[in-house]
């Protein structure tokens with residue numbers, strides 16, 4: 001693996017490069033360049049056939065200067081320590097940038113959840129909660145959802161943690177189902193937050209979003225809501241893809257809901273050319289569309305390109321082919337260090353991940369706050385508070401980029417570092 005492709009090395013390099021602009025205490029820099037604590041746990045469980053298997057789980061508590069460690073839980077066969085360290089590091093900067101009283105953490109279990117039965121997954125999750133219980137807590141470390149670990153897993157973690165400590169503790173996790181203490185608006189929050197961030201920058205640049213064209217790579221939770229909200233702003237969504245392929249309709253994909261339903265029904269986005277209630281290839285020609293690969297989506301002639309799938313989507317190889325003037329990073333770590341330099345040379349405005357996708361953790365904080373104070377907020381109130389958070393963070397980043405003559409990514413680090421430095 002070359003150095004720029006290792007997210008943990010990249011995160012540390014980004015920190016080193018931006019810290020140069022500030023005269024920071026070397027102790028703070030050393031603290032942020034290393035996680036506070038790396039926790040590894042063994043998870044023996046009984047399988048449905050009566051055998052016993054031992055899985056490996058962990059939790060990285062990167063930094064808690066601003067509040068309890070906060071971050072997702074990843075269930076994936078290739079859970080890699082460096083990747084999770086980087087993700088926990090970015091959480092520290094994301095929570096500081098969006099100005100919520102949390103630090104940064106991340107966790108996971110090395111597992112392919114599709115290969116376990118529901119019962120086995122439940123036993124595994126309960127074992128993980130039991131092993132972590134002594135080192136997490138609503139004011140210590142608050143796990144949230146991430147890849148393959150959604151609301152059901154969050155609810156199981158809460159239930160088992162509550163059993164261990166002897167009292168129901170909804171605030172131990174976020175991302176729970178709404179009827180189990182979850183917050184209104186959490187599902188939409190990351191996509192909606194990204195649209196607020198982009199809208200703020202367009203306003204500051206005096207650019208009208210109406211008619212601007214957008215291509216989105218990744219049509220899951222984040223990509224689908226983002227596309228919907230950008231369309232509501234008057235932008236033209238022209239391309240969408242998931243991991244298997246995508247569609248490109250230069251005059252615009254009008255009925256996003258129909259495309260979503262088609263993807264759900266057929267299991268893939270490719271071929272979802274929708275006219276009325278019919279979504280199939282027969283409509284491709286009349287819509288003037290064509291199929292695209294997930295990779296090609298990033299290099300189409302559009303105004304805004306959105307990586308909303310995985311890390312390392314924009315690399316040294318494809319950065320030079322990017323034609324958009326704005327990259328809205330909704331995935332975590334989608335641009336390698338080398339690619340970042342190429343985009344800067346081309347004058348592409350990159351709205352960095354830990355600003356663009358911070359809406360998710362902002363609403364996680366609202367969920368935690370509601371749980372801690374026994375409150376229930378309406379969706380409109382959640383969206384209003386989210387808007388304030390995203391706009392304020394985007395404006396601070398814009399101001400810092402002007403003041404220090406740096407990229408938005410460096411500016412986002414500077415804003416977050418200044419907040420961490422006063423703790």
Ligand code: NAD
Nearest residue numbers: 190218219220221222242243294308309330331332357360
């Ligand atoms: P998801 O699993 O719901 O969707 C991911 C989408 O990406 C799917 O459509 C999948 O088919 C597609 N995909 C996977 N590999 C691909 C590839 N090689 N090319 C093109 N598409 C591919 O996940 P999500 O919750 O939407 O998260 C997307 C990204 O946003 C991740 O990087 C995640 O870490 C980040 N993120 C998510 C949240 C959140 O609240 N969900 C918050 C912050 C950051």
